[in-house]
Amino acid sequence: MIQRTDQLPTIELDGRQITFHPGESLLEVASRSGVQIPTLCHDPRLDPAGACRSCLVEVEGQRRLLPSCATPAVDGQKVTASPEHSPRIERHRKSLFSLYLTEHPGEDHPDGVERGAPNKLVRAAKAFGAEDWGKLENLRDDLLGDRSHDENPYIQFDSDLCILCAKCTRYCDEVESVSAITLAGRGSETTIATPDGRSLLDTTCEMCGGCVAVCPTGAMGEKKPKTHKMPVEAELEKVRTTCNYCGVGCQFDLNVDPAAREGGGEIVKVTSPTPAPPPPTPQPRGRTGGSTARTRCGKGRFGYDFLHHEDRLKTPLVRGADGELHPATWDEALAAAAAGLRGVQERHGKDALAFVSSSRCTVEENFLVQKLSRAVFGTNNVHQCAAT
Amino acid sequence: MNDGTKSRSEERTRKRGEVPDQLELAGGMVPGSAAIVAAATGDSEAHAYGVASFYSLLARPEKKLRVCTGLSCRLRGADEVLSAAREAGLDAEGYSCLAACDAAPAVLKGRETLPEVTPEDMARTGGDWQQLVSSSPRMQTVEGAPNWFGDVGSYDGPLVFDLPAGESEDTSALAAAAELGTPGVLDAIEASGLQGRGGAGFPAHIKWRAVAGMPAAPHFVVLNADESEPGTFKDREVMMRRPDLVVIGLAIAARAVGATEIYLYLRGEFTIPRRRIEATLARLSAAGHLDGLDFHIHEGQGAYICGEETALLEALEGKRGMPRLKPPFPVEHGLWGKPTLIHNVETIAAVPFIVLNGGAAFRDLGRGEPGTKLYSISGHVGRPGVYETPLGVSLDELVELAGGYTGTLKAFSPGGASSGFLPASERTRPMDYKHLADVGSMLGSSGVVVLDDTVDLRWSALEQLRFFEDESCGQCAPCRIGTRYLRDAVDRDIAGTRLSNGEAPLTHVDDAAWQMVEGSICGLGQIAALPLTSARQHFPADFPSDTPPKDSASPSEPEATK
Numbered sequence: 001m002i003q004r005t006d007q008l009p010t011i012e013l014d015g016r017q018i019t020f021h022p023g024e025s026l027l028e029v030a031s032r033s034g035v036q037i038p039t040l041c042h043d044p045r046l047d048p049a050g051a052c053r054s055c056l057v058e059v060e061g062q063r064r065l066l067p068s069c070a071t072p073a074v075d076g077q078k079v080t081a082s083p084e085h086s087p088r089i090e091r092h093r094k095s096l097f098s099l100y101l102t103e104h105p106g107e108d109h110p111d112g113v114e115r116g117a118p119n120k121l122v123r124a125a126k127a128f129g130a131e132d133w134g135k136l137e138n139l140r141d142d143l144l145g146d147r148s149h150d151e152n153p154y155i156q157f158d159s160d161l162c163i164l165c166a167k168c169t170r171y172c173d174e175v176e177s178v179s180a181i182t183l184a185g186r187g188s189e190t191t192i193a194t195p196d197g198r199s200l201l202d203t204t205c206e207m208c209g210g211c212v213a214v215c216p217t218g219a220m221g222e223k224k225p226k227t228h229k230m231p232v233e234a235e236l237e238k239v240r241t242t243c244n245y246c247g248v249g250c251q252f253d254l255n256v257d258p259a260a261r262e263g264g265g266e267i268v269k270v271t272s273p274t275p276a277p278p279p280p281t282p283q284p285r286g287r288t289g290g291s292t293a294r295t296r297c298g299k300g301r302f303g304y305d306f307l308h309h310e311d312r313l314k315t316p317l318v319r320g321a322d323g324e325l326h327p328a329t330w331d332e333a334l335a336a337a338a339a340g341l342r343g344v345q346e347r348h349g350k351d352a353l354a355f356v357s358s359s360r361c362t363v364e365e366n367f368l369v370q371k372l373s374r375a376v377f378g379t380n381n382v383h384q385c386a387a388t
Numbered sequence: 389m390n391d392g393t394k395s396r397s398e399e400r401t402r403k404r405g406e407v408p409d410q411l412e413l414a415g416g417m418v419p420g421s422a423a424i425v426a427a428a429t430g431d432s433e434a435h436a437y438g439v440a441s442f443y444s445l446l447a448r449p450e451k452k453l454r455v456c457t458g459l460s461c462r463l464r465g466a467d468e469v470l471s472a473a474r475e476a477g478l479d480a481e482g483y484s485c486l487a488a489c490d491a492a493p494a495v496l497k498g499r500e501t502l503p504e505v506t507p508e509d510m511a512r513t514g515g516d517w518q519q520l521v522s523s524s525p526r527m528q529t530v531e532g533a534p535n536w537f538g539d540v541g542s543y544d545g546p547l548v549f550d551l552p553a554g555e556s557e558d559t560s561a562l563a564a565a566a567e568l569g570t571p572g573v574l575d576a577i578e579a580s581g582l583q584g585r586g587g588a589g590f591p592a593h594i595k596w597r598a599v600a601g602m603p604a605a606p607h608f609v610v611l612n613a614d615e616s617e618p619g620t621f622k623d624r625e626v627m628m629r630r631p632d633l634v635v636i637g638l639a640i641a642a643r644a645v646g647a648t649e650i651y652l653y654l655r656g657e658f659t660i661p662r663r664r665i666e667a668t669l670a671r672l673s674a675a676g677h678l679d680g681l682d683f684h685i686h687e688g689q690g691a692y693i694c695g696e697e698t699a700l701l702e703a704l705e706g707k708r709g710m711p712r713l714k715p716p717f718p719v720e721h722g723l724w725g726k727p728t729l730i731h732n733v734e735t736i737a738a739v740p741f742i743v744l745n746g747g748a749a750f751r752d753l754g755r756g757e758p759g760t761k762l763y764s765i766s767g768h769v770g771r772p773g774v775y776e777t778p779l780g781v782s783l784d785e786l787v788e789l790a791g792g793y794t795g796t797l798k799a800f801s802p803g804g805a806s807s808g809f810l811p812a813s814e815r816t817r818p819m820d821y822k823h824l825a826d827v828g829s830m831l832g833s834s835g836v837v838v839l840d841d842t843v844d845l846r847w848s849a850l851e852q853l854r855f856f857e858d859e860s861c862g863q864c865a866p867c868r869i870g871t872r873y874l875r876d877a878v879d880r881d882i883a884g885t886r887l888s889n890g891e892a893p894l895t896h897v898d899d900a901a902w903q904m905v906e907g908s909i910c911g912l913g914q915i916a917a918l919p920l921t922s923a924r925q926h927f928p929a930d931f932p933s934d935t936p937p938k939d940s941a942s943p944s945e946p947e948a949t950k
Contacts, residue, residue, distance in 0.1 A: 133900070
């Protein structure tokens with residue numbers, strides 16, 4: 001049911017009256033109305049965890065600061081969310097990010113701050129005036145993805161950069177239902193790990209890379225771009241496309257380094273479009289944006305090396321009378337294929353032919369293949385690998 | 389409320405609650421155990437592994453001897469006992485407070501706490517941990533099993549718990565409660581003014597009425613017997629001497645709030661108290677006193693944080709003991725998301741008295757605040773133990789019961805490590821919820837630790853900070869990093885070194901403490917800085933290199949900064 005705006009409940013946010021839809025969190029109301037609240041652990045696809053403490057706000061009548069990601073808006077509530085309106089919020093953000101930096105390399109990380117992923121912690125620390133309080137030694141284990149220990153080709157974990165927001169483990173649980181990784185240990189030794197510290201290859205991991213996609217600091221990173229010596233993400237060009245590994249139709253962004261290959265450009269990684277901002281009316285969690293806003297599977301995310309491979313076919317090839325393959329135009333190739341198929345049909349009958357299609361094709365393409373098989377060549381011998 | 393049938397998904401969810409127990413059976417965190425437990429419980433292997441790595445008793449199964457490093461135990465030679473263990477070739481480790489401060493130094497052997505262990509006891513093992521016996525006169529055999537009791541005492545007046553009288557199974561409160569009916573019991577609890585004895589002091593009747601009135605079913609009652617606050621051992625002694633009060637109190641509470649299932653969460657180190665509770669349950673059950681009620685005992689696996697009520701619920705559900713965000717509170721969204729009444733042992737054990745004698749009788753026993761109180765007292769006093777007095781006695785009065793001061797009083801913690809340190813000048817202050825909060829401390833679990841003038845408060849603060857660092861669950865940054873940052877700063881201050889950026893070590897501790905108070909999810913992080921901030925405030929002479937705090941806002945009073 002659509003309600004008229006003037007009937008909606010209202011909160012006072014930094015002195016402004018803002019209407020909201022019942023069920024919206026304070027963070028959602030704020031981000032919709034242009035009030036910036038930092039968050040490192042929230043993602044609309046996940047249950048709010050309130051763990052990073054970045055998004056705390058003042059709510060009138062509440063003694064404690066409350067996590068705006070996990071606090072539902074209530075009619076008539078007075079909320080203060082900006083440092084300009086609250087010295088307490090100002091001091092909170094400054095001291096919280098100062099504390100985070102004591103066990104984070106900040107901009108001094110040897111691989112650079114961004115390491116192929118924007119480091120939201122470093123940006124927030126700068127934005128809110130975090131100070132240098134000295135550095136603590138890192139006590140955490142980072143076996144996960146370690147090259148000498150975990151031979152998985154795609155995912156690595158760098159505990160130096162991890163802030164334990166647990167987005168990766170929660171994504172793995174709540175969205176993918178894979179549960180390959182977990183928070184392990186306790187206190188300052190808490191880390192991200194696999195059962196018994198095994199290689200990701202020996203877990204339930206499906207290499208979807210969702211952990212990498214949701215990580216706010218680049219602690220969960222890709223092994224591949226590092227070998228490509230990738231520049232920071234801001235210098236990459238994003239090209240939106242549809243994955244052609246299967247028929248689901250996931251959208252993703254090819255990240256192109258324009259300067260690579262002597263200016264010819266090169267795809268250095270694949271990312272998912274940022275999930276759509278929360279809709280004004282609450283929807284069941286996990287539905288936001290449908291399949292096109294999800295993380296890709298491992299194929300879409302990591303299987304892009306073929307694009308620049310030297311053996312990649314770029315034109316059709318037709319076998320000549322000499323028995324060798326020769327480059328041809330599409331018209332020539334299609335004509336050769338049609339002639340071959342017709343020849344078999346004439347010599348051996350309709351059912352001497354069979355058509356096998358692929359789950360990499362779309363539903364529409366598969367429909368056309370069975371049409372070709374039945375209507376053009378007159379055989380029911382048609383199959384597609386996803387049909388079994 | 390509960391028709392006794394469970395859906396299949398509910399059964400699966402319940403099955404996950406067995407993860408910690410199954411992990412113990414599988415040998416703790418050893419290669420392959422998580423896979424075995426995942427197969428047995430339907431949980432994922434990664435979750436099972438995460439659970440195993442969280443709890444001290446599961447994460448380091450090879451450690452068979454654990455020497456308590458609580459303040460009271462260290463004052464009485466725990467360091468020497470640990471050294472002697474290592475010299476004897478034993479694989480021993482230092483361990484968080486074992487709730488045996490009156491029998492210091494205590495050692496956990498497997499799952500059994502041994503009192504007053506000496507370096508000689510360690511030497512006599514010949515390197516075999518199983519040979520460790522305590523030569524303490526406290527050790528005795530009761531009902532065929534090794535048992536020991538702490539010292540107890542009381543003021544000269546009416547008693548609620550009457551621990552010195554020893555076991556006297558009195559079931560008359562059950563009949564009295566049945567006669568009062570639910571409204572009568574709720575009224576009696578309200579009239580008594582009973583406050584939660586676990587530390588927060590929240591009025592009990594508000595929780596009882598809230599759970600009783602919740603439409604969602606089923607309801608649960610949970611006993612918090614994860615007594616782990618350093619300096620506190622009163623719940624242990626209640627379970628040892630008056631297990632009947634605990635079981636009967638739980639039965640009355642369950643019937644009043646419409647619950648049939650009762651979960652008892654005992655810290656895993658409480659093997660001996662557990663035997664007492666089990667024996668009482670068996671006796672009362674056989675006599676038909678507990679008809680219609682299901683009691684489940686869950687053993688903790690070694691995590692102080694599970695004394696926090698929502699972390700405890702997570703642990704009961706078989707997960708890592710990480711506190712939940714509040715609200716919603718357990719009365720509404722508790723065990724498996726259902727309305728849950730959760731109380732400390734002492735709170736529950738006061739219920740039979742209130743039902744039998746009426747709320748007013750209980751309320752009138754206190755001075756200012758209602759009831760009597762069980763104070764644990766240890767450290768530099770003549771007879772450490774558990775003492776029942778009116779709520780609100782002063783330190784001087786309590787110590788008089790406990791054999792007097794040994795040495796000259798310098799400082800004390802009125803309510804465990806979480807209450808920080810107070811100077812000797814507060815020795816006549818009433819130790820109740822209000823009067824201790826007034827000076828930035830708290831009654832907490834009323835675990836009183838007395839320190840004489842040989843004790844350095846910078847060292848004491850360091851030890852408490854180390855405890856909180858070890859026991860932080862790691863979920864939120866203010867606590868996870870803050871506890872470590874403060875401990876590191878004091879370590880550097882003692883060693884005379886500087887921060888990595890060249891500044892004096894204590895330069896930022898006030899800001900860090902402020903952030904812990906404001907930013908932490910649960911009470912652990914919110915109070916973990918107090919040992920340091922209170923020690924600096926009251927004992928500046930023990931911090932010779934320190935400069936006065938640059939900020940006037942006291943971290944213990946977040947309201948003042950608004």
